[in-house]
Amino acid sequence: MTMDLSDETVAAASAREPVISARDVRVWYGTTRGAIRAVDGVSFDLAPGETLGLVGESGCGKSTLGRGLMGLLPEGAKRDGEVLFRGRDIFTLSRKASYQLRGRELGMIFQEPLTRLNPLMRISQHFEETIKQHEHGLSKDEIRDRALEVLRLMGIPPTRYKSYPHEFSGGMRQRLMIALALVLRPAFVVADEPTTALDVLVEAQIVQILNDLRRNFQTSLLLITHNVGIVAEACDRVAVMYAGRIVEQGTVAEVFKHPQHPYTRELLRSTISLTTTGLNFIPGAPPDLVDPPDGCRFHPRCPSAMNVCASKNPVDIERPGGGRVECWLVGPEDQIPPGGKQPLKQEELTVADEA
Amino acid sequence: MSRAGSGSLPRYILQRILLVIPMIWVILTVVFVLLRVAPGDPVSAALGSKLNAQALQQRREALGFNRPLIAQYWDYLSSVAHLDFGTTFRDNQPVLRVVRDNGGATLTLTAAAFVIALVVGIPLGLLAGRYRDSAPDVVIRLFGIVSYAAPVFFVGFLLQLYVAERLGLPTSGDASPITVFEVKPKTHILLLDALLSGNGTAIQDVLKHLVLPATTLGLLICGIFIRLVRVNMLQTMQADYVEAAEARGIARGKVTWRHGFRNALVPVITVVGLQFALLLGGAVLTEPTFNWPGIGYKLVFYINNRDYGAVQGIITIFALAVVLISVLIDIVNALIDPRVRF
Numbered sequence: 208m209t210m211d212l213s214d215e216t217v218a219a220a221s222a223r224e225p226v227i228s229a230r231d232v233r234v235w236y237g238t239t240r241g242a243i244r245a246v247d248g249v250s251f252d253l254a255p256g257e258t259l260g261l262v263g264e265s266g267c268g269k270s271t272l273g274r275g276l277m278g279l280l281p282e283g284a285k286r287d288g289e290v291l292f293r294g295r296d297i298f299t300l301s302r303k304a305s306y307q308l309r310g311r312e313l314g315m316i317f318q319e320p321l322t323r324l325n326p327l328m329r330i331s332q333h334f335e336e337t338i339k340q341h342e343h344g345l346s347k348d349e350i351r352d353r354a355l356e357v358l359r360l361m362g363i364p365p366t367r368y369k370s371y372p373h374e375f376s377g378g379m380r381q382r383l384m385i386a387l388a389l390v391l392r393p394a395f396v397v398a399d400e401p402t403t404a405l406d407v408l409v410e411a412q413i414v415q416i417l418n419d420l421r422r423n424f425q426t427s428l429l430l431i432t433h434n435v436g437i438v439a440e441a442c443d444r445v446a447v448m449y450a451g452r453i454v455e456q457g458t459v460a461e462v463f464k465h466p467q468h469p470y471t472r473e474l475l476r477s478t479i480s481l482t483t484t485g486l487n488f489i490p491g492a493p494p495d496l497v498d499p500p501d502g503c504r505f506h507p508r509c510p511s512a513m514n515v516c517a518s519k520n521p522v523d524i525e526r527p528g529g530g531r532v533e534c535w536l537v538g539p540e541d542q543i544p545p546g547g548k549q550p551l552k553q554e555e556l557t558v559a560d561e562a
Numbered sequence: 563m564s565r566a567g568s569g570s571l572p573r574y575i576l577q578r579i580l581l582v583i584p585m586i587w588v589i590l591t592v593v594f595v596l597l598r599v600a601p602g603d604p605v606s607a608a609l610g611s612k613l614n615a616q617a618l619q620q621r622r623e624a625l626g627f628n629r630p631l632i633a634q635y636w637d638y639l640s641s642v643a644h645l646d647f648g649t650t651f652r653d654n655q656p657v658l659r660v661v662r663d664n665g666g667a668t669l670t671l672t673a674a675a676f677v678i679a680l681v682v683g684i685p686l687g688l689l690a691g692r693y694r695d696s697a698p699d700v701v702i703r704l705f706g707i708v709s710y711a712a713p714v715f716f717v718g719f720l721l722q723l724y725v726a727e728r729l730g731l732p733t734s735g736d737a738s739p740i741t742v743f744e745v746k747p748k749t750h751i752l753l754l755d756a757l758l759s760g761n762g763t764a765i766q767d768v769l770k771h772l773v774l775p776a777t778t779l780g781l782l783i784c785g786i787f788i789r790l791v792r793v794n795m796l797q798t799m800q801a802d803y804v805e806a807a808e809a810r811g812i813a814r815g816k817v818t819w820r821h822g823f824r825n826a827l828v829p830v831i832t833v834v835g836l837q838f839a840l841l842l843g844g845a846v847l848t849e850p851t852f853n854w855p856g857i858g859y860k861l862v863f864y865i866n867n868r869d870y871g872a873v874q875g876i877i878t879i880f881a882l883a884v885v886l887i888s889v890l891i892d893i894v895n896a897l898i899d900p901r902v903r904f
Contacts, residue, residue: 277809279809306811306813306814307811308811309808309810309811310809310810310811310812311811314809314810315806315809317802317805317806317809319802322802322803323802323803323805323806324803324806325803325807325820325821326803326825326899326900326901327824327825327828327898327899327900328820336807336812336816336820337810337811337812340810340811340812340813340816341811371900371901373900373901384806387810388809388810
């Protein structure tokens with residue numbers, strides 16, 4: 208497989224049959240105040256070996272979406288829509304079939320590597336348990352060989368195979384988690400903020416490993432993060448999520464160079480680099496997902512909000528330059544009512560509102 | 563980072579045993595001081611009404627109670643070091659023999675109570691934890707609170723009153739006189755002796771006698787197990803590694819057992835060790851209720867007779883037993899949980 212991330216390979220990958228195809232996915236949690244619509248109509252495709260970065264603020268539904276795809280939602284959560292994995296809808300699978308898919312075809316990497324390994328089990332036992340669950344009749348030596356091969360790719364020496372989780376550092380434990388998620392070569396992996404709990408040097412290392420995934424495993428990756436820099440480094444495509452919806456998606460180069468949605472623009476402006484002279488932030492806070500604002504959910508915080516934004520839901524349209532976007536600024540013109548393009552008079556957001 | 567860090571078990575055990583020495587010293591000192599701050603001297607308290615002044619003085623001198631406290635303290639420590647726990651004043655017997663003759667009954671009772679508590683408490687706790695807020699959970703929780711809160715002697719009386727007759731169970735002593743007469747004492751543990759003798763009626767008789775006292779004492783700590791196992795099960799089933807295991811598609815039963823239950827038991831084992839002390843205390847209350855010829859029963863007898871020598875000796879042995887058990891528990895804990903070994 209080719210290693211470079213030129214647009215041609217990405218385009219070639221997209222042309223193939225997608226591994227995961229999500230259509231109008233919804234996830235909501237019941238509360239006493241009403242349903243929290245954490246994911247509210249999300250659609251995307253993921254080609255084999257492709258990495259999709261999912262970015263957004265805390266509480267926008269990124270993690271819920273990731274867990275929903277894995278079928279790991281807490282009791283009381285409901286999900287709707289369709290997620291086709293190799294043509295099968297994983298939302299309608301039986302419990303048993305869903306267990307069989309997890310670990311073998313769908314993998315997950317979590318945010319907190321320190322607490323994700325059973326403290327009473329050796330690393331070897333974690334691998335034995337996982338492999339035996341999905342592939343019967345393998346001897347201990349065969350399991351060992353397979354585990355050591357993945358561990359080697361993650362830079363964990365074979366001498367540590369029999370160690371316990373507490374004997375590893377945070378970065379090593381995250382690499383162990385990745386190895387454990389990949390040992391059965393799943394076609395699709397969700398990585399939920401895999402570097403958030405780690406320091407920058409280890410973060411770079413993990414990003415490098417994730418970057419190598421497609422080369423070593425041909426794995427499709429949904430990389431959930433709030434770090435735009437990681438997306439730029441490790442992803443082919445990016446989906447920007449706000450208040451339960453994907454507001455803009457496309458190739459990383461295209462979306463980051465020419466952001467169409469004001470939220471994407473603000474998000475990119477908020478990142479810190481060496482040339483940053485002042486901190487940029489988006490005033491206000493993400494909306495209440497029990498009772499989201501009418502029209503575009505971003506309009507109360509949007510610097511370029513128009514009258515139409517407060518009354519009518521934006522339409523999912525083709526982005527200029529490829530991809531999708533949901534914003535009245537982009538169009539479609541013919542659906543904006545007369546006078547809808549007047550700037551919206553917003554109440555001033557005070558500092559107190561933001562807290 | 564090296565493999566040596568993988569928890570050297572022998573070293574941990576050695577450390578743990580060495581730490582016992584200062585612990586025992588503190589306990590011995592506390593026992594010594596507690597019994598000396600009580601007013602009146604031990605000899606006249608125990609025998610004052612029976613002997614004349616001269617004879618009392620003789621006993622005092624013979625037992626060393628006329629010597630300075632520090633010398634008595636040293637005598638006490640060094641005799642304990644030689645496993646000599648003194649003699650009783652009242653019947654002039656070595657405490658060690660009292661403990662040997664009665665300890666077996668207490669051991670049998672506490673062990674049986676412990677087994678009952680574990681066999682009843684852990685599965686109930688697991689059930690309640692696994693099916694949280696269901697009807698069984700509520701009933702089990704209520705049972706746990708009541709069984710722990712009810713005084714031992716009260717539960718004992720209730721069982722004697724309402725259960726004993728219906729099931730044809732004896733309410734007093736650890737065996738019928740005929741059994742005691744027939745079974746030859748070898749191990750000084752009646753149950754073992756009966757088993758060794760192979761006498762079917764004797765074994766049955768001993769077991770029948772054991773049921774009510776062991777249930778009474780077992781219920782006391784059963785409640786603790788239920789609550790503890792339940793809470794720990796709830797916590798571990800929400801642990802990150804449980805979700806991670808589910809994300810790897812590990813079957814539900816295996817996740818519950820290997821990831822949930824095993825981790826839930828770690829804190830339980832520690833508490834089990836502490837419960838042993840409670841069990842000995844409970845035995846002191848249970849034994850008189852059932853006329854169970856154990857050390858608890860004897861201890862109450864000696865306390866009522868103000869026999870300081872016996873009380874000091876028996877308490878010392880109780881304390882040593884608790885220390886020993888706690889060391890054992892630590893070692894078992896280290897075997898299960900590798901993190902402890904550091």
